[in-house]
Amino acid sequence: MCRFAVVKLGGSVVTFKDRxxxxxxDSLRFLSVQLSSFKGSGGSLVVVHGGGSFGHVAVSRLxxxxxxxxxxxxxxxxESMFRLALIVLGVLREYNLRPVLHPPHSICYSVDPSSCMFDLIQRDLVLxxxxxxxxxxxxxxxxxxxxSGDELAVELALRLNADCLIFVxxxxxxxxxxxRVIKLLDSIDKLRVYEIKYMDVTGGIxxxxxxxxxxxxxxxxxxIVGLEDLENALNMRDVGTKIKSM
Ligand SMILES: Nc1ncnc2c1ncn2[C@@H]1O[C@H](COP(=O)(O)OP(=O)(O)OP(=O)(O)O)[C@@H](O)[C@H]1O
Ligand SMILES: [Mg+2]
Structure with a gap:
């Protein structure tokens, strides 16, 4: 099982990207059940979520x-992202995850994730x-x-020494x-990823x-896993796509 996981809940999962x-x-609750079970078994957790039909659409419209x-x-x-974050927070709280919100615009000086201050996130994690x-x-x-939520998730995992980083x-x-699901990706060169185009202002898959x-x-x-495999991934089972740079 993972000891400390950073989990990025894709905006494509927690929202309907086309509305x-x-x-x-339903997805949010299903994910929360799995996160709750991981936490109940003693795991530590940071959750990052994406913009989906909130942030991405707001940006594209502007x-x-x-x-x-x-x-x-x-x-x-x-404001649009804050609305989504409050909904995510509410559902996570229903499942006893004791979530606490750290909006990036309050902890990051710029969009370079190395400019973000994670000390209060670390404090809450310890609690x-x-x-x-x-x-x-x-x-x-x-x-x-x-x-981007993806970049924040990577930066958090690296700076806070997570042993698992799961993208849902x-x-x-x-x-x-x-x-077909690619079981292992070890470089971007070998990549023959078939890209379905979605509204995404931060680079997609x-x-x-x-x-x-x-x-x-x-x-x-x-x-990188689907929503039904989050708990399996947190238990270090071989599900979805394993990413391992050689
Ligand atoms: N080859 C592919 N394999 C898997 N998913 C793909 C592929 N091509 C496109 N996709 C789409 O990309 C999505 C993941 O990237 P995307 O950035 O659109 O979503 P996200 O990161 O979940 O959302 P957000 O950026 O709002 O957090 C998948 O949910 C899928 O719909
Ligand atoms: Mg994305």
């Missing part, structure tokens, strides 16, 4: 309207709580930029061009894989 600001409560983002646009995107953070908007360089996505793992590869140089267990 503006709609939460997939870009379509104005062509570029200004610092003031942070406000609207942050047995479940720190929760998410992809967010940050005013930077005369614009508004997006810090809508598909059962990374799929090849025949729709390909960027996720390259971030996961980077993390796997230090984090023992890095996996």
């Amino acid at each position: 503006f600001e709609s939460v997939d409560l 870009l379509a309207e104005k062509g570029r983002l200004e610092p003031g646009d942070s406000s609207l995107i942050q 047995g709580l479940t720190p929760v953070t998410y992809g967010d908007a940050i005013p930077e360089g005369g614009s508004t930029r997006i810090i 996505i809508r598909a059962p793992g990374v799929l090849d061009e025949n729709g 390909v960027n996720k894989i390259s971030l996961a590869l980077k993390a796997s140089k230090k984090v023992r267990e890095v996996r």
Whole structure:
């Protein structure tokens, strides 16, 4: 079993990406049951969630309207993500995960995740709580930029020394061009990932894989899995796609 896991709940799982600001409560509850069982067995946990039909859609709408983002646009995107974060928090609390929210715009100076301060997340972790953070908007360089949940998850796993980093996505793992789950990915070059296009302003599945590869140089267990396999992944079973950089 993992000792300390950073779990990224994809926005593609906790929301319906094709319907503006709609939460997939069934998925969220199903994931919470699995997280609760992991925590109940003594595991430590940080949860990061993505933007799905909240953040990504808010950004895309603003870009379509104005062509570029200004610092003031942070406000609207942050509010949209805060709404989603509160819903996620509420469900995690129902399942006794004792979640506590750490919004990135309050702990990160810029979208470079190395600028984020994790000391209060670390404090809450030690207290047995479940720190929760998410992809967010940050005013930077005369614009508004997006810090991705995937990047935050990698940075948290590396700096807080997680032994597991699990990305949960809508598909059962990374799929090849025949729709089959690729069991092991050890480099981006060998990648023949069939990419389904979704509304995603932070790079979608390909960027996720390259971030996961980077993390796997230090984090023992890095996996991209479907929602039904989260608990199995936390128990270090061979499910979904294992990411291991050679
Ligand atoms: N080859 C592929 N294998 C697996 N999933 C793929 C593939 N190509 C596209 N996808 C889609 O990419 C999604 C994962 O990346 P994406 O960035 O869209 O979602 P996410 O990271 O869960 O959401 P968010 O960025 O909002 O957190 C999967 O849920 C799937 O729908
Ligand atoms: Mg994404």
